[in-house]
Amino acid sequence: MAEQESDFQLIRNYKEGDESSLNLLLRKYQQKIYWHARKMAGNHMDADEIVQEVMLTLLKSIGDFKFQSSFSTWLYRIITTRTLNYLKRRRVREIFSGSNGSEEENEKVSLKTRRTSILEELENKEKLDFLDRVLKEIPAKQREIFIMRHFDEMTYEEIADITGKSVGGLKANYYHAFAKVNEIMSKKYEKE
Amino acid sequence: MKKNDLRIIKYLDGMMTPAEKEVFESELWQRKELFKEYEEIKSRFVLLKNQPEGEPVPGYFSELIPVVREKVQKEKGRAGMINGIWKGTQDFILSFKGAASVAVVAVLMLYVFAFRGGNNINETFDFPENEIGYSLYNDSEIEMINDEDLLNSVYSELIKGLGIGEEEVASVYSSSDLYGYDLGDVSEEELDLALRELGK
Numbered sequence: 001m002a003e004q005e006s007d008f009q010l011i012r013n014y015k016e017g018d019e020s021s022l023n024l025l026l027r028k029y030q031q032k033i034y035w036h037a038r039k040m041a042g043n044h045m046d047a048d049e050i051v052q053e054v055m056l057t058l059l060k061s062i063g064d065f066k067f068q069s070s071f072s073t074w075l076y077r078i079i080t081t082r083t084l085n086y087l088k089r090r091r092v093r094e095i096f097s098g099s100n101g102s103e104e105e106n107e108k109v110s111l112k113t114r115r116t117s118i119l120e121e122l123e124n125k126e127k128l129d130f131l132d133r134v135l136k137e138i139p140a141k142q143r144e145i146f147i148m149r150h151f152d153e154m155t156y157e158e159i160a161d162i163t164g165k166s167v168g169g170l171k172a173n174y175y176h177a178f179a180k181v182n183e184i185m186s187k188k189y190e191k192e
Numbered sequence: 193m194k195k196n197d198l199r200i201i202k203y204l205d206g207m208m209t210p211a212e213k214e215v216f217e218s219e220l221w222q223r224k225e226l227f228k229e230y231e232e233i234k235s236r237f238v239l240l241k242n243q244p245e246g247e248p249v250p251g252y253f254s255e256l257i258p259v260v261r262e263k264v265q266k267e268k269g270r271a272g273m274i275n276g277i278w279k280g281t282q283d284f285i286l287s288f289k290g291a292a293s294v295a296v297v298a299v300l301m302l303y304v305f306a307f308r309g310g311n312n313i314n315e316t317f318d319f320p321e322n323e324i325g326y327s328l329y330n331d332s333e334i335e336m337i338n339d340e341d342l343l344n345s346v347y348s349e350l351i352k353g354l355g356i357g358e359e360e361v362a363s364v365y366s367s368s369d370l371y372g373y374d375l376g377d378v379s380e381e382e383l384d385l386a387l388r389e390l391g392k
Binding site for chain 1: 197201202205207232233236237239240241243244245246248249252253256257259260261263264267
């Protein structure tokens with residue numbers, strides 16, 4: 001509740017002409033936006049495009065924010081819509097180009113990330129690659145619910161508010177997604 | 193999905209009712225196989241949660257907001273330019289509303305009367321010299337028309353208009369009356385007398 005009030009205050013300040021309040025709000029949420037997009041898209045380049053689309057939408061429409069829901073819910077509505085639309089567009093591009101875009105993009109990302117500590121990079125990259133591969137096996141809408149519940153730690157009521165789906169349906173989707181993830185992971189550890 | 197997977201996931205998700213939770217926890221302690229399954233799933237659950245969530249690329253988050261703001265400025269600039277052109281055009285039209293209306297009407301009239309149907313405003317109308325005559329007389333009648341006939345025709349119309357009969361005109365205005373006297377029947381003496389009198 002206190003967090004919601006602090007978000008509301010920042011928005012009010014921005015509406016009264018304090019531009020820096022909006023920067024504070026963006027800084028507060030940018031990692032959440034990125035990592036949600038990253039888990040959904042499975043690579044950095046696509047995640048970056050999604051993040052920029054989300055932030056552009058946010059900057060354009062923050063003036064119309066009515067304080068009727070929490071800022072987080074409002075923001076996640078933008079994130080989920082933009083992400084799913086982006087993934088649909090990417091799927092169409094992949095079908096027409098006959099290539100798997102994400103693998104090519106991952107190559108570009110690995111070049112970009114050379115600057116970080118190699119060991120840390122390898123460890124993180126391995127973890128992220130694995131996560132990307134696991135999440136890729138889940139249908140996009142189910143993946144989204146799984147990410148919101150498992151990683152973003154939202155309640156089912158919050159997710160229902162964002163997605164417009166029933167709590168019962170969300171639970172069923174989450175359990176299905178989790179079972180699938182568990183199955184993939186157990187196969188991986190059996191091999192090792 | 194294994195038989196117990198759903199129960200374990202539900203337990204880990206914190207979605208069991210207190211009664212369900214109590215039953216499940218007691219089973220966990222009693223059934224080693226279930227406990228092993230639970231431990232495996234829990235370790236995956238935790239592993240999956242502990243993902244690196246720092247900077248994906250060094251400096252990424254510090255550069256993100258300026259990049260997005262720059263994009264917004266560019267979009268605003270483009271939108272502003274388009275709006276400016278549109279507004280300028282509107283103002284221009286509104287400031288010359290009366291003149292613009294006249295011009296529009298003039299152009300429309302030109303279009304309707306000059307260009308539609310292939311009309312040409314520069315066309316001159318040259319009628320053949322005898323076109324009007326042709327409309328009143330046929331060819332042979334025109335050949336017969338000359339000045340004398342025209343005079344006679346006007347003359348007779350005039351006489352009729354004055355109520356004078358054709359015979360009376362002939363007796364009063366004979367050609368000799370009009371153009372001179374016939375002196376053939378006058379004697380020499382009468383002529384001399386007449387000249388003397390005129391010579392006075």
